[in-house]
Amino acid sequence: xxxxxINFQVNxxxxxxxxxxxRTRRGELETPVFMPVGTVGSVKATRFEQLEAxxxxxxxxxxxxxxxWLRPGIETIRACGGLxxxxxxxxxxxxxxxxxxVWSLGDLRKISEEGTExxxxxxxxxxxxxxxxxxDIQAALGSDIVMVFDECAPGQAPSNEAxxxxxxxxxxxxxxxxxxxxLQSEGLDTGRVEGTTLTGAQALFGIVQGASHMDLRRExxxxxxxxxxxxxxxxxxxxGEEKSVxxxxxxxxxxxxxxxRPRYLMGVGTPEDLLAGVALGVDMFDCVLPTRNGRTGQxxxxxxxxxxxxxxxxxxxxxxxxxxxxxxxxxxxxxYLRHLYMSGEMLAGILLTHHNLxxxxxxxxxxxxxxxSGKFTQFRQExxxxxxxxxx
Ligand SMILES: [Zn+2]
Numbered sequence: 036x037x038x039x040x041i042n043f044q045v046n047x048x049x050x051x052x053x054x055x056x057x058r059t060r061r062g063e064l065e066t067p068v069f070m071p072v073g074t075v076g077s078v079k080a081t082r083f084e085q086l087e088a089x090x091x092x093x094x095x096x097x098x099x100x101x102x103x104w105l106r107p108g109i110e111t112i113r114a115c116g117g118l119x120x121x122x123x124x125x126x127x128x129x130x131x132x133x134x135x136x137v138w139s140l141g142d143l144r145k146i147s148e149e150g151t152e153x154x155x156x157x158x159x160x161x162x163x164x165x166x167x168x169x170x171d172i173q174a175a176l177g178s179d180i181v182m183v184f185d186e187c188a189p190g191q192a193p194s195n196e197a198x199x200x201x202x203x204x205x206x207x208x209x210x211x212x213x214x215x216x217x218l219q220s221e222g223l224d225t226g227r228v229e230g231t232t233l234t235g236a237q238a239l240f241g242i243v244q245g246a247s248h249m250d251l252r253r254e255x256x257x258x259x260x261x262x263x264x265x266x267x268x269x270x271x272x273x274x275g276e277e278k279s280v281x282x283x284x285x286x287x288x289x290x291x292x293x294x295x296r297p298r299y300l301m302g303v304g305t306p307e308d309l310l311a312g313v314a315l316g317v318d319m320f321d322c323v324l325p326t327r328n329g330r331t332g333q334x335x336x337x338x339x340x341x342x343x344x345x346x347x348x349x350x351x352x353x354x355x356x357x358x359x360x361x362x363x364x365x366x367x368x369x370x371y372l373r374h375l376y377m378s379g380e381m382l383a384g385i386l387l388t389h390h391n392l393x394x395x396x397x398x399x400x401x402x403x404x405x406x407x408s409g410k411f412t413q414f415r416q417e418x419x420x421x422x423x424x425x426x427x
Pocket of ligand 1: 362394
């Protein structure tokens, strides 16, 4: 078998849900997997030792092309030996392409065939991002999985507008592939790892767009698969459309995606969303919810959300989640966490974020076990019933 940048094997299935192993040039990870988001090279409020600790054991995290490019800048990261060395993380890294961040700038951007012009949120300077620039940046970052540069249409975009956006995404996917291949052949990727059974090169994932239009989504998938990528993502969801529309798209496209490649649902979601995605055959997820909500005083637990600000926890000596084995739940009470939060202590955000990440990662561990033992549907039902039973 010819060497490839990644190796993906599905070794158990239950309905459309699948469990497998994704081997990257920086270690193995089991799927379905949740990937904590480290936008500027930091999973907010979390030390890397904690990400590696047994109660989290995150095998892959995200970095963000747009943010790292604007600050500290690619020359800085290249001079420091790439993103892994710069941030002190040896495990796998996936970088998004910047397409989504530029899209979310709204009227501050101008799209042309060549790429997107916009003003930096850091210093207001005029910047230009294109498929080629995005591939150059991601090679300098040296991430293990690179995303193509795409154009995202709003969730409610009418058919003609969504078609133009989808076709532009397809042309940009081709240009991303071409530039990526040149960079790999010239050895310009800072994260190369030689001496494994893999090629040591970066892997490149394509992104399916097409808003809420199924014909466009199917066409986008076909065109993306025709170009050929190491994995495939569904993008442009969770961008203002109804949740039912999102699941309609994933339900239609998920099962049509190549069975032998990882399937990644970008930017999703709550614990219940992860289970819904897994049920439709998705292997990879990322979301800012566990970290962002942790910083604003909200914990995800097996009995639903806990708002640590509520006065009902003032003297509650129980942990955030009595079913959780994380180091925060083993040591601290809701009363103490509430006290920290109300006092404005930064430790509140750190501890809540740790628990939230543990909850997301442990949920995925249990999802994988349930798929392997053919009990995913039962697990999902029990999980959902428990979450809906409410924290008390
Ligand atoms: Zn916990």
